[in-house]
Every structure is written in structure tokens, then in C-alpha cells.
Amino acid sequence: MKQPSKTLAPAGSNATEWIRWLWEVEAEHSPMIGSRLKFGLPLSPAKPKRARAKAGKRAAVKA
Amino acid sequence: MIASPNILTPHGERAVRIEFGGPRDDAATRRWKAPARHSMPHLAEDAIEFARLAGKRWRYYLKRGEAVASIHELRAKIASEPLGEFGFLLVARPTWKPAPAPAALGIAWCRRTWCNHIVLDFLSVHPATNDPGGGYKGMGGAMLRAVAVAAGMIDCPLVWGEATVSSASFYEKMLGGQKIRDHFFFDEAALNALRAALPSPSQLKPSAKP
Numbered sequence: 126m127k128q129p130s131k132t133l134a135p136a137g138s139n140a141t142e143w144i145r146w147l148w149e150v151e152a153e154h155s156p157m158i159g160s161r162l163k164f165g166l167p168l169s170p171a172k173p174k175r176a177r178a179k180a181g182k183r184a185a186v187k188a
Numbered sequence: 189m190i191a192s193p194n195i196l197t198p199h200g201e202r203a204v205r206i207e208f209g210g211p212r213d214d215a216a217t218r219r220w221k222a223p224a225r226h227s228m229p230h231l232a233e234d235a236i237e238f239a240r241l242a243g244k245r246w247r248y249y250l251k252r253g254e255a256v257a258s259i260h261e262l263r264a265k266i267a268s269e270p271l272g273e274f275g276f277l278l279v280a281r282p283t284w285k286p287a288p289a290p291a292a293l294g295i296a297w298c299r300r301t302w303c304n305h306i307v308l309d310f311l312s313v314h315p316a317t318n319d320p321g322g323g324y325k326g327m328g329g330a331m332l333r334a335v336a337v338a339a340g341m342i343d344c345p346l347v348w349g350e351a352t353v354s355s356a357s358f359y360e361k362m363l364g365g366q367k368i369r370d371h372f373f374f375d376e377a378a379l380n381a382l383r384a385a386l387p388s389p390s391q392l393k394p395s396a397k398p
Contacts, residue, residue: 140193140194140201140326141385143385144193144194144326144329144385147326147329147362148195148196148325148326148329149325150329150358150361150362151325151326151327151328151329151358152320152325153320154354154355154357154358154361155231155234155318155328155352155354155355155358156311156313156328156329156331156332156355156358156359156362157231157234157235157238157311157312157313157318157328157352157354157355158238158308158309158310158311158349158350158351158352158355159234159237159238159241159242159309159310159311159312159352160309160350160352161237161241
């Protein structure tokens, strides 16, 4: 008797039916979480302080 | 290594290796870029921003000596300071060759709180793997399963997080249809279910080895 055809998982698959269902859920609904304001930390890096010219040089520029 | 779950890639099922991240992983996520084509550009933007913010948090904890880079380190910290708060980054890496360009396919920034719960502050997957049209599926779920495994390693009974407007429906479905608004809880039963979905080490394919 012919066996009913089955949908076989790819060789070496370790994904359960539940995992496969979860993949489909994830394809439609993003799992990513995070809050932009949670920590109040700006993304831009702090600007380096400008080097201060030596006193002699500043005096020369003034003159 | 924390876990080695399979995800779906354009080339079929492949195992990812999820482990504790180190300072280099922060640099890797800072290099995440949105692909030229993405069917949902806002997801690509979210992925990059969340990864960078998680990296920022990681660096902050690292400076304060409150970040850990291995399960042994986490257990040691908890043993020496049971009420301490410690942060860790879980990173998913590809195990197949040729490896895709991003070294980190997904990240999860977690905090172990003073009462031994885990707060999932950030979960982000690389923009190339969160495009429904790109052939990848399951990276976020794989990260969540690794978080459940990490929780089990420190006898943590609860993982919770803040759902966003775009992710609440994912957690709603994942948690059996219960109404999720801006927060979700994975209790022990849910964590056990997540862990049970993982393969045992003997079931891992040879290609899953690092």
C-alpha cells in the first residue's frame, strides 16, 4: 500500500513544528524590542575638546 | 556557547551559535548597515538603532564593572554579590561557510536584576535577517530561546521586557494569545517551553559546530 506522502523537514533539521510556526509569526511580526529614550543616552559620540593653544601663541595671535 | 538553534536562511536551515558577547561584538554591531533593498525599511532602522543603544549600554556597564562576558563570570558575580545587577550581551554568529557578511546576526542585551530575574532591554536582529523578503526567518525567536537557556543556567524564574508597538503582536502570539501591551513576562512554564524547543547537543548537525 502506498504510504501517504509526508512533508519532510530538510535533512539535519532540528526545528520542531512549533519553531517553524514561530518562524512564520516572526516573518509577519517583529520581535525586536528596545527603547530609544530609556537611558537618555545620545547616540552621537562626544565631540573631542579643541586643543587650547599655548599662552604665548594666543598672545601672538592677539597682537 | 549558550545555544545553537536553527534559523531559516536563503540556503535552507542553518544553525547559529549564540554565546556571551564581548567588547569586540559591540564594535561589530556598530558596523551594521541597512541593505540597499529592504522590504520594511523601518525594521532595518530599528535594528541598527537598537543594536547601537544596546552597545552603549554594554559599554556603560563594562566601565562600571557590572558587565559579564561568560556564564562563569555571571555565576561568580552573583555568588559574590547576590543582590547585584549585572548586564550581558548575547550574540548570534553564523556557523556556515561562506559566512554572511555580518559577524553578529542578532543581539540581546539582558540585565540580571537584584532578585534574579532577567530584563530583556534590547533584542535586535541584523537588518539582512529581519527582512521578510530576504529569505531569513527565526533569528529573533532563536535569540529568545537563548535568553531562556541563559536564565536556566542561573535559576532565573522570570524574563520580562518592554514590548514596542511593532513587537507586541509577536509576543502576544508567542505567549499563546494572551493580550500583550507594553510589557511581557516569560514565566517558568514559558521559559521551559522555549528551552524544550532547542535541540539536544547530539541532534546538532556537524555544520553547527564552530
